[in-house]
Amino acid sequence: MLAEIPVFLMLVGIAAYIVLAGADFGAPFWALTARGDRAEEIREQTHRSMAPVWEANHVWLIFVLVVCWTAYPDVFGSIFSTLWIPLLLAAIGILLRATAYVVGGVADRTAIGWVSAVSSLLTPFMLGTVIGAIADGRVPVGNAAGDPITSWLNPVSISIGILAVAFCAYLAAIYLAADAERSGKDDLAEAFRVRAIGSGFVSGALALAGLGVMATDDRSIYDGLVSGAGLIAVIVSGAAGLAAIALLWLRRYPAARVAGALATVAVVAGWGLAQSPEILPGLTIDEAAAPENVIIALLFSIGVGLLVLIPSMLLLYGLVLGGRFDADPQKEKGVLAPPGAGIDPISSPGRRAAIGAIVLLGLGALLGVGLDGGFLMYLGILVLLTGLGTGAVLLARS
């Protein structure tokens, strides 16, 4: 059981990265495709609304990598050596995106927009193919043991790569619609709403097509996705996706964001469920896991880290979503208001839940590590996970 927890955390991290950074990768797509009178406005909005949370979103990826190499070192070595080409290209995309982001703050947007959009397509696509390669069982255990090309350029990987691109655009459109509405730009919100609905349908269709592709490929995880817990996850994801579109129709943007996030989380969960207990072909999670004390130490540090991190995250997202970093501060009630004042999207029951989550995390960390082995340790880890889950829900809601 202990050996599986890090996988679970990695899946949480991947879901968080898709939900949070996905919107960031999708935004330039809309900036680039913007035409007509409102084009300039759209570009402006896409840049501005991402800027303050850019780096923070990004750290989720690092989190996933670090958990992977600490808890399942052989898996990390196998994946990165076989899939080095898409991974390097994804990293280069991130690098270019950052360059565009840094330069975009002071430069005019046209050329930058191109670099940014190209890199934004590159990274989700490549990371999508990596997920596809793992899900399709094309990464054998060993140093560069898989095929350097067909491991990630195959129908399943490609369809997941394309899905990832569409999905990022979709998440970005929802995010931008909500953001525009909040700053009182209703017609801009309307423009993004239309885009969100459109790209939502495209993503849904691509997801179905992807399932179809998997069905034709015998080594894929298709069977796991259409039976048992995997199937439930797929259904939840589909329902959440439809709900998101309905909510967009009704202009309930914050709720649509939650539904969109849920659709992502469910897909990722489905992937995990369909693939377990194997993590790579012939290698189960248990076999791949690092020694127990290493995993406990890792969980302990993650617990302590989250203790500091969750309140900080809530503060940042609260400030951003509360509109406190928007262009004109005079719009706000009091410029020198206390820090809590900006955090209105987090209601007070939410705040109580946040405190609860932090207490749970602390308790769990103490129990899990202070008591080496035995029943209490598992209890502690359970408490830790509950806290983590609550925190994740809170973040998704904010």
Place this chain on the structure above:
Amino acid sequence: MIELISTIGAPFPVVDQNYLLEARQMQALSFAMHIPFVCFGVAFPALVVFMEWLGQRTGQPHYTEIARRWSKVMITLFAAGVVTGTLLSFELGILWPGFMSNFGDVFGLAFGLEGFSFFIEAIFIAIYVYGWDRMSPRLHLLTGVPVIAAGITGSLMVIAVNAWMNNPGGFDMAGTEVTDVRPWEALFGNSHLWPQLTHMYVAAYIAVGFLMAGVYAFLWLKGRRDRYVRTAMLVPLALAVVAAPVQLVIGDWSAKNVAESQPVKLAAMEGLYKTTDGAPETIGGWYNEKTNEIEYGIQIPKMLSLLAYHDPNARVQGLEIVPPEDRPPVNVVRIAFQTMVGIGTFMVLLSFWFLLSWFRKKQVPRSKWFYRGVMLAGPGALIATISGWVVTEVGRQPWVVYEILRTESAVTGADGIVFGFAALAIVYSVLIAATIWVLFRLARKPLSPGIADDAVTDDRGTPVAG
């Protein structure tokens, strides 16, 4: 132990990698890109927050204006640090899967903690930079504190990994299997950690101090001697001139540490072939791999023994104690070391010049050469920092994990790494060009009204020396 090395790590047998050199250079390039940004991530927040604090203490607007403008520079450089760091994490797997799969569980924890540190740093840097005028000044100042703290803990963690690679511990070897991993001991029970951390930390302050001072020294030389320029030059300069002499002492600590646990690295740094009692120090020159002697160097008798062991007759071990295939490339290590020490000495002289003039005459040096020196010291500090890392990393060769895992056993078996290297080099050039361009743009932004035409007196009321 050497037999065991080639078979270590059952699922990751040693592969034939024709491009080991390219892989190493790709790693080196990426580090060389990351390190300058890191210096800013470590040292700059403290400087900016200090400026803001000065502004609040004295109520003088030019301090606040400096802090505000620098904070924009800070977040730009931070973003560059984040992506170059992300790339490094990718490369650990792309280039060195054998290293990661055998030892990821031993040191991975540190990167986990590092990740959290940078999470915190990223969050509060955003709050700090986007939060000017949107919260009370005191609160704003407070949001800078987590940025400073996270910079410290973050670099502590990475350096813990590097120190572990230099002085591995916290695990046992049973045949070729890594067993009984004790991650906390591996990372924090390591004598190399503290000198390396302090040395890097002070290096970051020196680099940022001299670089920032250098920018304003340039304006100073062009005749801009208003309060704004004076303050923006003197505060970072004060930091750097204090830190530079301290670095000499810490460097000596580092060197003793190396002498004790990595005698071959020390021998390579000094180009010493034969184990010698009362070994001399040789400055300059070129190590001839055939004769095993340094040609054209200047010798100072007994100096090396004195420096390394604080005893003129101490025995210093030479390269001969290990077979040739276990020696690092001597000239690379030695030249890098001499570059670092040379630049360090130059900066100490500059510091004494400034301190003498400040305490004896109560004014900043008059000579233009001093300011030219400051302008040189900034880039010099970056060169010294990178050279220092070359000493550490290349000096450890052929080992990735000292005396446990060879670099050629860690490298990926993938073909075509060269192309990755080329692509990366191009992208890095773009990133550097873009960052420099943005910094120039930020610098050209006009000052807030009221600051630019401030009186040409310094903050203590004395007319500025010219």
